[in-house]
């Protein structure tokens with residue numbers, strides 16, 4: 001675990017970090033050869049479960065998916081998102097983070113910040129739990145989408161926040177939807193890797209929600225690049241199956257037992 005965390009930290013300024021989300025064993029197996037970090041994100045609430053936002057997912061569900069993801073992963077660093085209210089104070093955080101590590105055997109957990117939680121991060125790190133920070137547009141805390149760090153006072157606040165998280169001992173920080181200038185400043189100010197999502201190329205690595213990148217989530221904000229429209233391909237496939245069944249072309253002789 002610590003070896004993997006140190007590898008991530010040491011890659012700053014040497015190589016861009018490649019990161020994606022996974023919620024299942026087959027996807028995590030596919031990502032393992034290509035990703036430095038695989039995140040079991042609370043984005044599963046919207047991308048996988050069709051919930052309205054990430055606030056409805058609970059710890060039991062995240063743990064179950066993390067166990068599945070860990071099964072498919074050998075090389076990549078598996079980070080598990082802590083759902084809202086599972087780290088509202090240190091006592092709760094300690095209990096829940098301990099359970100996440102015990103049950104999933106993950107490499108790290110991720111906590112959203114929104115100008116707080118530095119002390120909780122510090123105490124978790126002191127207990128030996130690697131923690132990834134998350135600042136900017138943090139969906140557990142913010143109601144309406146708005147890019148962050150555009151105005152000067154926001155930039156100052158975010159730089160201060162990233163320094164606090166580094167000081168607390170986090171091994172990296174996700175920057176979500178932070179303006180280019182501010183992302184660049186944060187990346188150049190702190191010594192731990194920044195992982196951007198909608199935060200420009202001036203980060204030490206990039207992360208996207210896999211379901212967005214392959215085009216099955218139906219979510220297409222400006223910062224997502226859809227690399228394949230899997231939804232279209234799947235739709236065509238299911239129509240083919242339907243027609244085969246209706247025309248009695250499936251199952252054929254080779255799919256049947258004689």
Ligand code: KIV
Pocket residue numbers: 021039040041042043044081174197207208209
């Ligand atoms: O839940 C998630 O997938 C995330 C990423 C968007 C960084 O937190």
